[in-house]
Amino acid sequence: MAASIFCPILLDVFCLTLLANLSGGGLISLYALFYLLPIFSAGMALPRFPWMIYLTAAVKKMLGFEPKEIVGRKHFYDLFAPEVREQLKKAAFEVFARKESFRNFINPNLHKNGGRIMLETSGTPILDEKGNLLGYRGADIDITRCGQTEEALKESEEKFRTVFEDVAEGIVVMDNKATIIEVNPKLLEFGGFTREEVIGKNIVQILPLVKADIAGILSVLKDFLRGKEVGRHEWKITNKKGEQFVICPHRSLIRKEGRIVGAVYVIEDITERKRAEEEIKSLLKETQEANEKLKKMNKTKGEFLSIVTHDLGTPLVSILGYASMLLDGMEGEIPEKQRSFLEIIKKQSLGLGLYIAKSFIEAHGGSIRAESKGLGKGSKFCFTLPL
Structure with missing residues (x-):
């Protein structure tokens, strides 16, 4: 019985060892290949001591241990982070009991230096000709940096979302057909819209809801989405609530592999600026008229x-x-x-x-x-x- 258990595993181990030697001491530096050997007690359906019986040299790069420090000495769960060890161990045993393959099993492990390493584990059961479980072979991938990058991206996304939501300008993101994909609260304020009224709608459906030079706006937008230079424009609009604004759109195309796939419009509210400019013009005119009167006098x-x-x-x-x-x-x-x-x-x-x-x-x-x-x-x- 012992021979029937060990022979398939040892044959695989021999082949993997040969491949490891041919590739210069490790299969792929990102992977640590392993074998688990379950030891059964009489009347038990689950293994009590799933020993590691083989590891590639890549484990040293990942966890700081030599393979010989783990093989035959540690169970697969011994290096799990203490606070989640029992939870992950239970989840693994449930998979073993069903003799299933598994993928993307995320598990935090302790490095030899005390640090934390995040591994992504995949495994495949080894069965004999009668379907009895002999062990598992699998691979670990170090995703610590991926996790850090993901956290950084998440943090960056949160910062972007905060800016997107709180910025004083209205922002609208659309595809190359002028269908609105995303807007921020300020944009909704300009138009007097609700989010449900604009998301997924084409700009042609939205503009008639406000009073503006619709033909002019659509003409400029059409040229812009075709990649043409359109210059600077100012538009007067009266929104659904009857509020009047003067807006100045700043535009940026979204390209993918050189192809225009959409655009971002940043809508600046220049109402107060235009009002101030008109007041300055009026004062200047009055001053000029007064100067003319003084000259005559x-x-x-x-x-x-x-x-x-x-x-x-x-x-x-x-x-x-x-x-x-x-x-x-x-x-x-x-x-x-x-x-x-x-x-x-x-x-x-x-x-x-x-x-x-x-x-x-x-x-x-x-x-x-x-x-x-x-x-x-x-x-x-x-x-x-x-x-």
Whole structure:
């Protein structure tokens, strides 16, 4: 009986060992091939001690053990992580009892250095000619890095989902036929839609639900999905709730092996920006109109000063001239009282002349200033005019 149990297994072990030697000490570095040998007690249908009787050298790369440290010394479940050992052991024995093959059996194992290694195990029963279970042969694959990558991808996906859900812009993902695959809450807010109203629907079915330049939007979308350059556009829309928005779509094609398979639209709400731009334009227009009025007023002022300068300046020269002649005695001596009157006339006329000159100069962008000639010597007036 013992020979009938061992011979098929030993023959397989011999063949596997030969293959391992021919391939340089291990079959494939990712795989650790094994054999389990069940030992039955009288009256028992399940094995009590499923010993490992063969392992390829790849087990050292996976778990840090030499094959000789495990073969004939450890059961298949001895290296399971303690917290799940009994649970996984029970699941394995149930499979053994049914003499079934199994695949994708995920089991955490303890590395020799104390670390955790995640293995994916597949196994096939070895039966004799009467269908009695002789053992199992199988393979372990180290999927630790795959698991880490999967966790990283899951974490990345969660971060992406958070951004996708919370971003201030509306996002819509569609296929190359413009059928909507995914949207975020902001996009639903723009349109006043529910998720059920848009997912799986073509954009042609959705746009009539809002007020917008539908023909223009569809024309641009059609060109874009064909790979044409479409430039930047702004659209005014009124959604189902009557809310008005100004939106600016930013587009990106999805390609697979060079073929356009879809597109992502990021819809930016520029309503407040456009409102601010309109207010700035209005203020600018008002400022320009005010400037034009000021220019006209300045022109009127200049014309007025020119008239005043001419109409007042001409008689003022005569007044000053005659007053000076009388004070100089050209018409004979004059009484002191009349002289004081003439001095007042001359002084006030000079002041009025200076005021007219100052107004004329400043109206033409010039300036006037007084400079002292020295103590008791009076002042002189200097003025500048732009060229």
